[in-house]
Structures are given as C-alpha cells and as structure tokens.
Amino acid sequence: PTMAAFILLLLLLPLPPPALALPEGPGCRLRCVGPAGVPLVPGVPGCRGGAAGACVGHCESSAAPSPRAVLAASRHLQTSRGRCCTMAQASKVLVTLRCPGRARRRFRTVSARSCRCDLCRLGRY
Amino acid sequence: MKLHHQILDTVLLLLMAGCGVVLQTSAIDLRTFIGCAVREFTFLAKKPGCRGLRVTTDACWGRCETWEKPVLEPPYIESYHRVCTYNETKMMTLKLPKCAPGVDPFYTYPVAIRCDCDICSTATTECETA
Numbered sequence: 001p002t003m004a005a006f007i008l009l010l011l012l013l014p015l016p017p018p019a020l021a022l023p024e025g026p027g028c029r030l031r032c033v034g035p036a037g038v039p040l041v042p043g044v045p046g047c048r049g050g051a052a053g054a055c056v057g058h059c060e061s062s063a064a065p066s067p068r069a070v071l072a073a074s075r076h077l078q079t080s081r082g083r084c085c086t087m088a089q090a091s092k093v094l095v096t097l098r099c100p101g102r103a104r105r106r107f108r109t110v111s112a113r114s115c116r117c118d119l120c121r122l123g124r125y
Numbered sequence: 126m127k128l129h130h131q132i133l134d135t136v137l138l139l140l141m142a143g144c145g146v147v148l149q150t151s152a153i154d155l156r157t158f159i160g161c162a163v164r165e166f167t168f169l170a171k172k173p174g175c176r177g178l179r180v181t182t183d184a185c186w187g188r189c190e191t192w193e194k195p196v197l198e199p200p201y202i203e204s205y206h207r208v209c210t211y212n213e214t215k216m217m218t219l220k221l222p223k224c225a226p227g228v229d230p231f232y233t234y235p236v237a238i239r240c241d242c243d244i245c246s247t248a249t250t251e252c253e254t255a
Contacts, residue, residue, distance in 0.1 A: 025157055026188050033194050054194035058159050061208035064166050064184035065234040066251055071172075076251040077216075078235045082208035083254060084191040095197070109195045110202060120191070120206040120245075120254040 028057035028085035028115045052093060055115030057085040084120035087112040161187035161209035161242045174228035175221035182217070185209050185240035210250060212241040 033054040061082025070079050090110040166184035171177035187209035196203045214235040224230040245252035 026159060028191075052195045054192060056192040056194075057190075058188035059191055060186075060188050061161075061210070062164075062184065062186040063208070063210040063237075063240070063250065065168050065170075065180075065182065067168070068171060070251045074251055076249065077233060078211055078214070078249065079251040079253060080208055080210045080245045081253045081255070082189075082245075084204070084206040084208070085193065086204075087193050087202065090202075107197045108201065109197055111195055112193070115193075120208065121204045 026058045026060070028055055028059055028117045030054075030112055030115050031056045052095070052109060053087075053090070053112035055085045055087050055112050057115065057117070059083040059085055059117035082120060083117040085115060086118045086121075087114075088116040088118065089113040159188050161185060161189055161240045163237045163240050168234075170219065170221060170232045170234065172221065172228075172232060175224040175230060175232075178219065178221055178232075180219065180234065182234060183237040185211055185237050187240070187242070189242035206244075207242040208245050208252075208254075209240055210243055210245055211235060211237055211239075212243065213238040 031054050033052060059082065061080065061084075063078055063080040066074075066076055066079040070076060087110070090112050093109060093111045095107050095109055162185070163183045164186040165181060166186075167179060167181045169177045170180045189207045189209050190205075191207060192205050193202050195201060214237055216233050217236050218231050218233045220230045221232050222230075
C-alpha cells in the first residue's frame, strides 16, 4: 500500500514544461532553452540542466486600412501594427559545451532575465 | 445558459483555428484570444477636397506566437517575429460625398478575406511596430 501511494504521488506531481513550450494565454514570458538543442550554463533562476533564458509568447497585432497620414506619405493602402515578444533584460553569459570525444568548448551568448511585448525586429519583421 | 455560452465559445474558437472566420466579439473573450482572425473594423474614409465617410469593413486582429532565444553566434539572439496581417484581400471602392470640382471622389480600401500570422511585407503594407 505504501508503494502504491508513492507511485500515485509520483503520477500526481506536475511535469516540468518542455523547452520553448508555449505559455498558456496571452503575454510574453521567460522560458528556459538550450540553443540548437545544446544545454547552456544556468542563466535564469529556476533553470535546470544549464539552460539559458528565452522569451516566448503571444503579443497583440492588427492590420487595417491605412489612416490618412500613411496614405499621404505612401501608396500603401494597408497598415500593420503590432508588438512582439522580446528580451527586455538580458545578461552576457559564457557557456561551456561538452562535445563527445573532444575538449570542452566555451561560447558567448545571452540569457534573458525578463521579457515584454515590445518592438518587432524590423530586420526580420 | 452559461454552459451554452461556453460551448458556443469553444465552437467558434475551433472554427477560427482554420482562420477566415469573422471574429464574433460578443461570443469571444478578446482578453484571452490567441491566433489571428478577421475582425470588423470601422474607419473614416476621407481625403482632401471631399467629405469623410464612416466605413465598416473586415480587417485583421489577433495575438501571434513570437519569441527571442539565445544562440551561439553573433548577434546571439534569434528572433521569430510574426504579426497578424492580411493573407488575402479584395479591394473595395466607394464614392466620397460632396467632393470639390476636379477632385477624384473615389476611395479604395482593402477588405480582409483571410488573415494569418506572418512577416509584414513592406512591399504591400505599411509596417509599424511600437
């Protein structure tokens, strides 16, 4: 009976969310990831396995007929407005990758510390 | 009655998963809506030399999945930024009232047929972000 209760308790324990799993509901939230599937050094409190912080979420956007000011300045009849999930604060971190059969290699990268819906990156937008 | 509303909400959300369905603001909670859908939009069609006309049309609105994650090469941040924008449109032209002589009274605007989370194309669209 004790073992059965223990197994039941294990089944009831919440599973950790998978990396880059989408948060429920609107908003822009901190998540732990390993770039290219490679674990990183700890960058965010609560992260396990040497992950770094990423920002994932759903921010509001819309597209509608262009207002007068836009029509006066350009030929575009439609205007899109929106915000995207971005890193509000990030730290530079050094990560050590353990490559099979080779020495450890160190890389620079960043780790998000906080996130917010903000400017979409125009270079990729 | 409340359950009936919940079922209606669920059915509408499932329908909108395929997009192309007009967002029923009365049945959908806009505070929690995720995705990109056609939504009714009212604007003032106006140009110099004519009287304005209030027009109701179909536009796009929603919340798209976006993210920024760390990568090992400069600039060390990879962005996936998509916005809710027109996927398919038809153009409507109306005649503005009381235009001055010599002023073209016709006003053309887009009507959304389908909306999608996508890159904002600067070739066809004025892309604003703030």
